[in-house]
Amino acid sequence: MRLLKVATCNLNQWAMDFDCNLKHIKDSITRAKEVGAVIRLGPELEITGYGCEDHFLELDTVNHAWECLKEILLGDWTDGILCSIGMPIIRGSERYNCQVLCFNRKIVMIRPKMWLANDGNYRELRWFTTWKQKDQLVEFQLPPEISEALSQTSVPFGYGYIQFLDTAVAAEICEELFTPNPPHTELALNGVEVFLNASGSHHQLRKLDLRLRAFIGATHTRGGVYMYSNHQGCDGARLYYDGCSCVVVNGEVVAQGSQFSLKDVEVVVAQVDLDAVASLRGSISSFQEQASCKTKVSSVAVPYNICKPFNLKMLLSSPQKIMYHSPEEEIAFGPGCWLWDYLRRSGASGFLLPLSGGADSSSVAAIVGCMCQLVVKEIANGDEQVKADAIRIGNYADGKFPTDSKEFAKRIFYTVYMGSENSSEATKTRAKVLADEIGSWHLDVCIDGVVSSLLSLFQTVTGKRPRYKVDGGSNVENLGLQNIQARIRMVLAFMLASLLPWVHNKKGFYLVLGSSNVDEALRGYLTKYDCSAADINPIGSISKQDLRTFLRWAANHLGYSSLAEIEAAPPTAELEPIRSNYSQLDEVDMGMTYEELSVYGRLRKIFRCGPVSMFKNLCYKWGATLTPSEVADKVKHFFKYYSINRHKMTVLTPSYHAESYSPEDNRFDLRQFLYNARWPYQFRKMDELVQEMNGDRVAFKETGEDGGTAAGGGGMGVVAAASGNPKAGF
Incomplete structure (x- = not known):
């Protein structure tokens, strides 16, 4: 038997915080060595943090990475252990995303990334180039200060593997695993038995299974030990990197780290038998045949044995059941951990949430409550970093620290019900009950006086006073009156967040939390600069349907039983007067259901x-219940309001990314925000298709109601920056 102990890790790195990142790297190496591991794998670009973005274009970023690597190599960190460390490197005039493989205080090889992530949330080709010289390893001249410190002038650079005396090890970096022809296929035929995948992979609902299936598939028919390391935490932007570092042997998971955690460093260890890899490969005839005519891959020889001989005291890691969280748990723990990182790193003293008693703001409140529960639990488990952060943020003194989540929430979480004459007693009561269950410092504020003052000012300036539609007013008046309430709540929220700590003799400021969901953003069903305009939004990329499921789960599993009643209530903005024959409902206002929006x-x-x-897809999907003409009407209605309100996405509050159809403009969904809202060519084509199918030509009424007026004279249907749709809840 060739026994090999390996360690991979989840690290909570922070873009551009080199002290923080270096400390975590050293800590992970120390822990790996303490358990006897001879290979340590860290996440992609771990020295700099993955999310540096345009900071990668600065020479300082690369230089500081070299300085940190030098500090690691000058100590005893790499003695007797192969460490794969991620950092950016400039070679000539090219910048590469690299894994630096270090052993016994020397750089053994530098492996540049060959296939870069460049879609969705990723823009690696903006900062890095791909390594294209697959047929050779070249010599890379180390920077002078590194060369002098290490007494090493150059190092092999490129695509290849490390050949030890008893096994072969190679890197396969993140995106490369998911390419049509991944490197591990060719490397396995060249005898590589251990694969090191350093990754920067973000959390997305229901995504983990895809990732794990890729690791399992990589070694199921080829054999091998596949090590995966990932970031875990908020690296500084909208993404939460969800860890789940693991070790897979011959298609079976033998070690798995946590997906969501408040820990800064988590090391996952496995002990494997490389003879099991050789045995599997030797039993597959097709593998033998393809290996005999393989394309040769370059290698670097390291005359050292890293395996241990057979020893009864060294137990092998056994296959284990993969740990998956339910989508409801993902919504609780992912945004909860992201909020904690944002809070402790931003310098803020807590959060303030406009709590309407509706599903969206109540979901945000529950996530903050979950965060408080996680903090107390980690402190009880002995995490000193979480404890120190909680003491600082909660302003504890005399050796005290959080032991109760509700008590902690009272210190760091304000909730505010901002009611008006249009608000119901039911939502006011629900908000108060939920705040009590979570433990937040709750305020009940009436905004009618401020609304009245603004309307009086408007009347003084114009001589007119707008009325609601139910009182005989026009659509323009009705929309304007709703938006006034929504925007007042935004102004009041930021005022309270900045001044309430001063009132209570607390240091710092509070972050305002937004609570618009992904479907409302897609439809534009929110007022520009209302309470959708916050500091951060933990649910901005989560669908209404998922949130409602989460509320039912949280009522039972987080202990906030009032959420069941909140989930059952029909969504309403409560921005229009309540009458015996009229009640404002979100789905009626939008002209579509939340299910349709998804x-x-x-x-x-x-x-x-x-x-x-x-239209064509939905004719198949909805054809059993809707005519082509009805389907066309629905599609036209959606695209009209999507395009009219697209401009709102340019100022959307930075949101936790959790859903692959997020319309968030700044990073993920790159489309223009000025449209011809009538879509004349596309809608005409739909009309022609409807006519072909049933002879019923569809007529689509062009109006500018509920989202702003369409510009006259054949102009583009856009909304002035001062207009918008009312939002469900505050």
Whole structure:
């Protein structure tokens, strides 16, 4: 038997914080060595943090990475252990995303990434180039200060593997695993038995299974030990990197780290038998045949044995059941951990949430409550870093620290019900009950006086006073009156967040939390600069349907039983007067259901459908219950309001990314925000298709109601920056 102990890790790195990142790297190496591991794998670009973005274009970023690597190599960190460390490197005039393989205080090899992630949330080709010289390893001249310190002038650079006396090890970096022809296929035929995948992979609902299936598939028919390391935490932006570092042997998971955690460093260790890899490969005839005519891959020889001989005291890691979280748990723990990182790193003293008693803001409140529960639990488990952060943020003194989540929430979480004459007693009560269950410092504020003052000012300036539609007013008046309430709540939220700590003799400021969901953003069903305009939004990329499921789960599993009643209530903005014969409902206002919005969103983004192809797809999907003419009407209605309100996405609050059809403009969904909202060519094509199918030509009424007026005289249907749709809840 050739026994090999390996260690991979989840690291909570922070873009551009080199002290923090270096400390975590050293800590992970120390822990790996303490358990006897001879290979340590860290995540992609771990020295700099993955999310540096345009900072990668600065020479300082690369230079500081070299300085940190030098500090590691000058100590005893790499003595007797192969360490794969991620950092950017400049060679000539090219910048590469690299894994630096170090052993016994020397750089053994530098492996540049060959296939870069460049879609969705990723823009690696903006900062790095791909390594294209697959047929050779070249010599890379180390920077002078590194060369002098290490007494090493050059190092092999490129695509290849490390050949020890008793096994072969190679890197396969993140995106490369998911390419049509991944490197591990060729490397396995060249005798590589251990694969090191350093990754920067973000959390997305229901995504983990895809990742794990890739690791399992990589070694199921080829054999091998596949090590995976990932970031875990908020690296500084909208993404939460969800860890789950693991070790897979011959298609079976033998070690798996946590997916969501408040820990800064988590080391995952496995002990494997490399003879099991050789045995599997030797038993597959096709593998033998293909290996005999393989394309040769360059290697670097390291005359050292890293395996241990057979020893009864060294137990092998056994296959284990993969740990998956339910989508409801993902919504609780992912945004909860992301909020904690954001809070402790931003210098803020807590959060303030406008809590309407509706599903969206209540979901955000529950996630903050979950965060408080996680903090108390980790402190009880002995995490000193979480404890120190909680003491600082919660302003504890005299050796005290959080032991109760509700008590901690009272210190760091304000909730505010901002009611008006249009608000109901039911939502006011629900908000108060939920705040008590979570433990937040809750305020009940009436905004009618401020609304009245603004309307009086408007009347003084114009001589007119707007009325609601139910009182005989026009659509323009009705929309304007709703938006006034929504924007007042935003102004009040930021005022309270900045001044309430001062009132309570607390240091610092509070972060305002937003609570608009992904479907409302897609439809534009929110007022520009209302309470959708916050500091951060933990649910901005989560669908209404998923949130409602989460509320039912949280009522039982987080101990906030009032959430069941909140989930059962019909969504309403409560921005219009309540009458015996009229009640404002979100889905009526939008002209579509939340379920339909999810379908539109997935077709538009994930399946890249324009109006015509969406119409064709929905004719198949909804054809049993709707005529082609009805389907066309629905598609036109969606695209009209999507395009009218697209400009709102340019100022959307930075949101936790959790859903692949997010319309978030700044990073993920790159489309223009000025559209011809009538879509004349596309809608005409749909009309022709309807006519072909049943002879019923569809007429689509062009109006500018509920989203702003369409510009006259054949102009573009856009909304002035001062207009918008009312939002469900505050």
